[in-house]
């Protein structure tokens with residue numbers, strides 16, 4: 539008997555590896571846009587899940603922004619039984635305007651996926667590929683990021699899993715073709731006004747031809763290595779912070795001065811968040827400014843951080859104050 543097409547075999551293997559820790563009978567849903575990545579994921583999950591004793595389905599979110607989006611969602615729901623999926627939901631969401639249309643659509647989409655996952659007690663699979671990971675790493679590199687940020691998208695994050703981070707986008711297109719599935723082509727993916735599209739269409743091909751093939755693979759590997767480094771440094775900082783906190787208010791400047799810079803900045807970050815700085819607003823420049831109270835101390839006055847948090851150095855301690863409490 540002929541085996542599956544190699545691209546189909548790759549996607550199935552990636553799913554098996556990603557789900558091997560789940561209990562029998564668990565429900566796994568693919569967040570499916572109809573694009574090649576998540577369609578290949580859905581079809582291959584339908585094959586793999588029963589063999590792992592898992593239940594499988596898909597959920598598709600209609601952002602109601604383009605004509606025909608609801609019927610595309612309905613088509614996916616109709617298709618799902620033939621893919622071996624027992625559960626299928628199409629959710630239409632209201633997209634706000636906060637942060638621009640793309641960001642607003644993403645916020646609405648994840649809110650809908652969170653809700654379905656919580657209601658059905660399901661793990662949710664996302665179709666991000668190795669190429670998405672490579673693009674993410676390049677974009678973050680260009681912004682001047684640390685190891686955590688360069689570690690890109692996580693394979694597991696709460697109820698979400700990304701089984702395809704080691705599989706190329708081309709591979710998912712080949713898998714769809716081999717299975718006779720016609721993916722939906724998102725016009726946004728070709729719109730050169732988006733920086734990510736420029737990275738995809740211009741920068742990565744240029745790097746690929748000038749630096750040699752395998753750049754996407756190399757960037758995805760960088761992400762994995764950075765993740766391990768960031769995890770180790772975070773663990774270290776957690777331990778230092780837990781001990782330093784027990785000593786009373788503020789952090790000892792002598793202790794902070796002795797720490798390696800990577801750990802010191804993480805400890806300051808933890809203290810700032812504990813004092814009320816929102817992590818999303820707290821940038822590397824803020825932490826570096828606070829760090830200068832240790833490394834470049836000339837008796838300067840305090841530093842203001844987002845969320846109304848102030849940092850001052852007093853009597854051998856770095857004190858974090860909140861103007862809100």
Ligand SMILES: Nc1ncnc2c1ncn2[C@@H]1O[C@H](COP(=O)(O)OP(=O)(O)OP(=O)(O)O)[C@@H](O)[C@H]1O
Nearest residue numbers: 569570571575576597598599600644663664665666
């Ligand atoms: N309309 C949708 N319905 C369900 N899932 C979706 C939808 N759009 C995207 N997804 C899921 O999200 C994954 C990533 O999609 P895409 O690359 O288009 O997202 P993005 O706009 O870059 O945002 P992010 O990567 O932060 O999710 C897809 O592979 C799919 O699993």
